Amino acid sequence: MRILFMGTPDFAVPSLEALIQAGHQICGVFTQPDKPKNRGMKLQAPPVKECALAHDIPVHQPTKLRDGTALALIQELAPELIVVAAYGRILPDDILAAPPKGCINVHSSLLPNYRGAAPINWAVLNGDKETGVTIMHMAHDLDAGDIISQASTPIDPDETVVTLHDRLAVLGAQLLVETVAQIDAGTATRTPQDHDKATLAPMLSRELSPMDFTRTARQLHDQVRGLIPWPAAVAILGDKRCKVFKTVVSEERTNTAPGTVLAAGKDGLAVACGEGTVLRLEEIQPDGGKRMKAADYLRGHPIEVGTVLSLPEQGK
Numbered sequence: 001m002r003i004l005f006m007g008t009p010d011f012a013v014p015s016l017e018a019l020i021q022a023g024h025q026i027c028g029v030f031t032q033p034d035k036p037k038n039r040g041m042k043l044q045a046p047p048v049k050e051c052a053l054a055h056d057i058p059v060h061q062p063t064k065l066r067d068g069t070a071l072a073l074i075q076e077l078a079p080e081l082i083v084v085a086a087y088g089r090i091l092p093d094d095i096l097a098a099p100p101k102g103c104i105n106v107h108s109s110l111l112p113n114y115r116g117a118a119p120i121n122w123a124v125l126n127g128d129k130e131t132g133v134t135i136m137h138m139a140h141d142l143d144a145g146d147i148i149s150q151a152s153t154p155i156d157p158d159e160t161v162v163t164l165h166d167r168l169a170v171l172g173a174q175l176l177v178e179t180v181a182q183i184d185a186g187t188a189t190r191t192p193q194d195h196d197k198a199t200l201a202p203m204l205s206r207e208l209s210p211m212d213f214t215r216t217a218r219q220l221h222d223q224v225r226g227l228i229p230w231p232a233a234v235a236i237l238g239d240k241r242c243k244v245f246k247t248v249v250s251e252e253r254t255n256t257a258p259g260t261v262l263a264a265g266k267d268g269l270a271v272a273c274g275e276g277t278v279l280r281l282e283e284i285q286p287d288g289g290k291r292m293k294a295a296d297y298l299r300g301h302p303i304e305v306g307t308v309l310s311l312p313e314q315g316k
Contacts, residue, residue: 001184004079004099005057006030007048011165012085014173015106016051019083022177026057027077030070032088033061066092074098081183083176084138096138101183103138106172108165110134110150112193114201115143120168122201124161124226125208127218130154131164133172135179137190144198146190148182151175160225209234209243210312213259217249217277234312237269237284238301241312245291246283254278261307268294271309 002025005016020026029052034043045053052059062070071094074082079099084091085106096103109119111134123131132152139145151171155164182188209231211220224233224247232243254262256272263270269281285291286301 001025001101001180002027002078002080003180004028004030004074004077004082005048005052005085006082006087006089006091007085008032008046008088009086010047011108011169011172012048012087012106013051014169015083015085015176016048018173018177019180020055020057022180024180026052026055027079028058028060028073030060030062030087033063065089065095071095071098081180083180085172085176090142091138093140096140104148104179104183105136105138105143105145106176107134107136107143108168108172109201110152111136111143111147112195112198115198116201117203119201120165121161121204121226123155124159124164125222127157127222128155129157131168133168133175135172135175136193144193144195146192148188148190149175149179158221158225160228162228204231206231211235211244212311213271213279213309214274216275217247217273217279220273220279221247221249232285235281235284236310236312237281237286237297238303238307240286240301242284242286242297243291244281244284246281248280248282250278250280252278257308259309259311261303261305261309264298264303264305266295269298269303 003019005026007016008031029048031046031048034045037044049059060073074095081101082099082103084103110132114122130152132150134147135149136147137145153167153171208227211233224244227233228245235242235244253276254272258272258274260272261269262272271279273279281294284294284297
């Protein structure tokens, strides 16, 4: 099938690769403009652009989609189908209506759950035991189109959003190839979403970072693994603001007030949490420092047992 692919980050690369390997004709790729990164602020191409160029596929990086130029280009490319995977732009109605077989999207949740920008993170933040991917027809409203196909996968209680992201990218690519084949054969089904059951997955912000130890150890553990690598969960350890990257929910129980340090040594930092639970902090990154084991940090910044950790300022 003649396909125009739209995507930008790492998540979209397996989908593009899978379509190429399946023998589809990728007539072009739309991706976000190159952006300056790192200290040198050198322009860096999006991962999808690098993948497309490696396969000699024409790349287009429009800055606007509503002035008619993108639509004219799409009409010139004449795709039968547009496939979108984490493009990062909302398609206007005239583009949605352009290809004869429509526009479909690879979304990293089991819709109608988690419509929006950060579905993988919110599934982890909320402690969900299962998530998945959805291939849907795109509609005017965000992530509200008819569902064509879905595939689910369990979430390990200690899995971070990083590993889950990579698994869902591969699962989405596999499901995409199967779904495109069904669309090509005319056997694909359409199931309207139950909009009353829709939940949202808004963009992440630093306001989600502060660790409030009145919450349970499990809730804080989910916060840590759901905010990696950005904005990361944050705790004040001694006089330092630290990002927290690895925690363990202890089987220990305590009657000590939440936020109280119960142990600090070679096994990291054990902290009393809500409902008598205990969380062990094992890997952190102090502001201005490197990511390290909490035990190594404590050797240079000792924290006494009985210290009550303060709550970081919201959004800092």
